[in-house]
Amino acid sequence: xxxxxxxxxxxxxVRAHNEDAYASLSDQGLFVVCDGMGGEEAGEVxxxxxxxxxxxxxxxxxxxxxxxxxxxxxxxxxxxxxxxRSNQSIYDAAQKDSKxxxxxxxxxxxxxxxxxxxxxxxxxxxxxxxxxxxxEPLTSDHSLVEMQVKAGTxxxxxxxxxxxxxxxxxxxxxxxxxxxxxxxxxxxxxxxLLLCSDGLTKMVxxxxxxxxxxxxxDPQEICEELIAAxxxxxxxxxxxxxxxxxxxxxxxxxxxxxxxxxxxxx
Numbered sequence: 001x002x003x004x005x006x007x008x009x010x011x012x013x014v015r016a017h018n019e020d021a022y023a024s025l026s027d028q029g030l031f032v033v034c035d036g037m038g039g040e041e042a043g044e045v046x047x048x049x050x051x052x053x054x055x056x057x058x059x060x061x062x063x064x065x066x067x068x069x070x071x072x073x074x075x076x077x078x079x080x081x082x083x084x085r086s087n088q089s090i091y092d093a094a095q096k097d098s099k100x101x102x103x104x105x106x107x108x109x110x111x112x113x114x115x116x117x118x119x120x121x122x123x124x125x126x127x128x129x130x131x132x133x134x135x136e137p138l139t140s141d142h143s144l145v146e147m148q149v150k151a152g153t154x155x156x157x158x159x160x161x162x163x164x165x166x167x168x169x170x171x172x173x174x175x176x177x178x179x180x181x182x183x184x185x186x187x188x189x190x191x192x193l194l195l196c197s198d199g200l201t202k203m204v205x206x207x208x209x210x211x212x213x214x215x216x217x218d219p220q221e222i223c224e225e226l227i228a229a230x231x232x233x234x235x236x237x238x239x240x241x242x243x244x245x246x247x248x249x250x251x252x253x254x255x256x257x258x259x260x261x262x263x264x265x266x
Contacts, residue, residue, distance in 0.1 A: 006219030013235030019043035020240040029112030035197040038103030046105040057082035076118035090173030104171035130192040135210035142170035189248025199239030203230035219243040
């Protein structure tokens with residue numbers, strides 16, 4: 001399985017500095033987006049610490065894990081364990097430095113292998129799968145408004161403008177332990193995985209995300225256009241986007257490029 005990758009981050013039009021961080025390691029099939037939070041620059045510290053810990057744990061790990069009671073593959077369990085380790089690292093650092101007290105970060109991570117993507121998620125950064133023209137959410141926000149939407153006490157439309165839309169029920173670093181949501185998703189040639197911070201999802205509607213992928217197709221150009229769209233719509237937060245295209249082989253890519261060329265000529 002081959003991958004084509006794009007990644008970009010931007011401060012937006014309101015924030016004083018960028019607390020988002022990401023890792024894009026195509027040779028390892030590992031991609032992570034974090035959105036930090038906390039006083040002064042503590043959010044920036046938390047998101048960068050999460051990235052460094054997760055990448056380090058997965059690069060240096062032996063690969064041996066105990067059996068997962070939920071039946072996940074060892075690779076998925078390792079990703080979850082790395083995220084939990086990053087939570088502990090951030091929490092410990094916050095306890096030692098009063099300037100970093102209460103710092104935390106969201107995380108959405110993807111690890112590709114054997115046509116399966118292992119996903120780990122805490123907070124309201126998101127993962128989507130674009131497949132055959134359809135954009136499917138792969139994560140569900142760990143937030144107060146999402147809980148109310150699921151309970152039927154708040155509409156999806158109202159949630160977008162709700163005063164509590166930034167209240168998270170889970171984040172890395174806030175408690176000594178964290179519940180990491182894991183998933184495994186099969187992928188095939190022609191699929192696109194989108195990872196992003198909420199600076200994108202609160203500024204750009206999902207139909208526009210989907211049409212941007214369909215129209216552009218190049219992963220880096222997709223990232224840049226989605227960030228530009230978020231800023232055109234107000235840029236109220238830092239925004240980070242990682243796009244991973246699954247490519248089947250040189251012949252599949254050649255056919256796909258030819259089809260795209262024919263579409264643009266019509």
